[in-house]
Amino acid sequence: MSTPSKPPYLTGHFTPVVDEVTATELTVEGTLPPELSGRLLRNGHNPKPGVTPTHWFKGSGMVHGIQLREGRAEWYRNRWVKTPALDGAPYMTERGPDLTASAAGTHVIEHAGRLLALCEANLPFELTRELDTVGAYDFEGKLRTAMTAHPKEDPLTGELHFFASSPLPPFLTHYVADASGAIVHSAEVPDATGALKHDFAITRNHVVFVEGNVTFDPTDHSGIPYGWNDEQPARIGVMPRGADGAARIRWFSIEPGNMLHVSNAYEDERGRIVLEGPTVDREGFRLSWNWWIGAPGRGSEPVSHSYTRRWVVDLATGSVDERIVDDLPVEFPSLNEAYLGAENRYQYAVAFPDRQGFGSYGIVKYDRVTGARRIRRVGDARMPSEALFVPAAGSTGEDEGYLLTVVSDLKQDASQLLVLDAAGLDTLATVHLPHRVAAGLHGSWVADADTATATDRG
Known part of the structure; x- marks a missing residue:
């Protein structure tokens, strides 16, 4: 046997x-x-x-x-x-x-x-x-x-922003703990859905949520009841920081996809929200999910089709410009945390082989000003x-x-x-x-x- x-x-x-x-x-x-x-x-x-x-x-x-x-x-x-x-x-x-x-x-x-x-x-x-x-x-x-x-600690105030996401109402609750560790604010965020929200971002003036195409799936039996749903709208929610911020959240439609981890977000010189992070499409999510549950049809790596995407949300016009800014499969983005919520030049991530196993693991450094990418490969196996x-x-x-x-x-x-x-x-x-x-x-x-x-x- x-x-x-x-x-x-x-x-x-x-x-x-x-x-x-x-x-x-x-x-x-x-x-x-x-x-x-x-x-x-x-x-x-x-x-x-x-x-x-x-x-x-x-x-x-x-x-x-x-x-x-x-x-x-x-x-x-x-x-x-x-x-x-x-x-x-x-x-x-x-x-x-x-x-x-x-x-x-x-x-x-x-x-x-x-x-x-x-x-x-x-x-x-x-x-x-x-x-x-x-x-x-x-x-x-x-x-x-x-x-x-994935809570976010404001490098200027020491406040810890975090949230609770649920597949059932209330779908999203935002919290703030002060620098001493005491919760000083909580609010249910209106108009959120049961879409998976694993990470989020803060800027100097806003809290930014992302709802992708992965949402509650009661038919899933892996113990993590989520799956890709083409009917789930993909959106970015921009909420002003402050006691009445939840009541003033605005949602902006984006292209289908799913993001697990945020690289960073900030307001640019025109007041637009710039958000970046690795995202996957439907096929990339399917390959990753099948790897995570050990199902047939998985890729050779737990990260496939995961490419860094940039969204620029214009609050004045209501428009969103988005584009993939690099074709290297990456995950686990990081940065100098002193720049969290502010415009940063450098970002780091783990580079993965592609779905056929080509390439190797490494640490990648991005220069967002010049567009340069440097990879430090760590060696075979x-x-x-x-x-x-x-x-x-x-x-x-x-x-x-x-x-x-x-x-x-x-x-x-x-x-x-x-x-x-x-x-x-x-x-x-x-x-x-x-x-x-x-x-x-x-x-x-x-x-x-x-x-x-x-x-x-x-």
Whole structure:
């Protein structure tokens, strides 16, 4: 009798890690910049041994942390986020959804001294500095919905903007937490639909939502009930920031497609909203979805037909100009977060092979002024994670700093943290990790200063 093949999200670079480990005084090749004092945190779906989730996104979250200080890599540790779902608790119960039954495997952030592991269908889960699980966090009882996995922290005010998206009414709720971590604003957003809203954007004056052609599909049995729908209008919603912003939201029609992750958004000199991010068409979504659920007809990669698109929304005329600005398959866009919501010159992303497997993984840097594209390939059978920007000490230029990415190496069955010069993408240091880290999703650089006054609650 033949053994059923494993789904792609449990093989290759995505093969789950089976143990929680702690390692100290990691080997460093090259020189770590001394101002890198903090932790690189990375989250991803990593089901326990013997567990095969019906969808990649349903795999339990595992957070990996690497502490850097004074030119040393002091420790690495990885921990599952201990939610009820890790032990098999269902999301749907007789009383409705259990917002604590979370995979908690999409993102991990720091805000107001708290570390939060995020998954958009659930409450966030708080972690200690050592990555142990404290428990579900509801902002002192003020969060009664799920929370997006992609909140945005305003670099000028320290406010955290986030939203809850639901396939049922209310479809969209916008929240703001102040710099101390207290929710100070929430409002249901009118005229939203059940379209999937995984990410969004803020500018200096607006909040920007994107509704693509992926929406609630009750016939889907993967556990993530969404699918492509040609009847679902694709739209951009532009909402003024402020207490009465939701009542003044405007929706603008765009071409069919679906965007998972925003690169950035800002108001240009004419007051137009400029929004960018990788998008897929119907075929690209089908290939990715089939990969995520392990169905026939999948592409060779989890990212296919994913090309950077730019929308320019003219609020005065009501028109939208949109175009694909690059033909390289990319995902996981990032930038110098000091420019979040403002016009930026440089963006970074992970480059993927195309659907036939041509090309290789790498870190790509875009210059939005010149249109130049530079790719730092990471080598055969090696896959980098989302590249996170950390500014250099005393930096004044947008790309004066470092990119941190964790590379999965199948040939060596190992992983390394690469520290790249953000200007030229040259390798400054390589930190060798104690085991291979499974390819995952999102993470954060958390400077020691950001949690210096935090008290671990566990």
